[in-house]
Amino acid sequence: MGKKILLIVNPCSGMAKMKNELLHVVQILTDENNVVTVYPTKRRQDATEYVMSLAPDQYDEIVVCGGDGTLNEVITGLMSAGLSYKLGYIPSGTLNEWSSGLHIARSISKAAQDILTGRSIRLDIGKFGDKYFSYTASFGAFTEASYSAPQDIKNVLGQAAYFFEGIKSLGNIKPVHLKFESTEKTVEGDFLFGAISNSMSVGGIVKFDESVIKLNDGKFEVLLIRKPGNIFSLQPLIDGILKHNFDREGMEFFTASEVTVTGGDGLSWTLDGEYAQGEPEIKIQNLHKALDLIVPSNE
Secondary structure, three states: OOOEEEEEEOOOOOOOOHHHHHHHHHHHHOHHHOEEEEEEOOOOOHHHHHHHOOOOOOOOEEEEEEOHHHHHHHHHHHHHHOOOOEEEEEEOOOOOHHHHHOOOOOOHHHHHHHHHHOEEEEEEEEEEOOEEEOOEEEEEOOOOHHHHOOHHHHHHHOHHHHHHHHHHHHHHOOOEEEEEEOOOOEEEEEEEEEEEEOOOEEOOOEEOOOOOOOOOOOOEEEEEEEOOOOHHHHHHHHHHHHOOOOOOOOEEEEEEOEEEEEOOOOOEEEEOOEEEEOOOEEEEEEEEEEEEEEEOOOO
16 A cells, blocks of 8 residues: 655646646656555645644645745745645746755656655654744845745746845835844844854845755744945845855844844835734744755666
């Protein structure tokens, strides 16, 4: 007897390519006598609500096929309901940032096959107040691009859509005064950008050194960029981002297992590319090894 697999599909993610690939994915996953139940999402938050309605032993595994936002919805459902399903991920979105750091194949058929032959690892999950994120909570420069770029533009331009949308917002970015407190460090000031992440990159633009980033060490990587004193101070900051060198004046980079952010009432955040409203004080926690994810066996 094979496994009972729930396949949650976002038919609109990426270039809507899953509409043509769905039958092939089901054929792959039904190998070894597995039984696959397909659930296509219909609207935002649909995946979260559906996952929360599941019984603890209704399926053996859940496989998500969509972008970062769909994955976030499923993880939110699992965490909110206290469910411990093993999770597989078939990336079909535009950026798929988290999966690239885990070396999950961009090929839909290869990613599906790897779920059958892969191994599971425990990964950290972020909690932002009462919400959850798999790889980043960020604000400021470029972060709004992830939820303001229209889906049809993302489908055509891919990652470039985020970059172009970010460039459009540069002239409108206003620094925000925030205080970040953790057991490791306390930082306060006027910031243009901030990311509290468990990922190899943020927004496809800010990238970290893969040799030092671990996704299950119980720590976030915190990167903050202060308001530059003048226009000439902005270029070294941009250069530092592009060269992955965060030891620059105006940059703060540290690790923390929990961060409390004060002063962000009304601030727009993005959690895994989805909009989240800020609060006067928000606690961001690292839930150590909270998720059981299937990755390729050679990783």
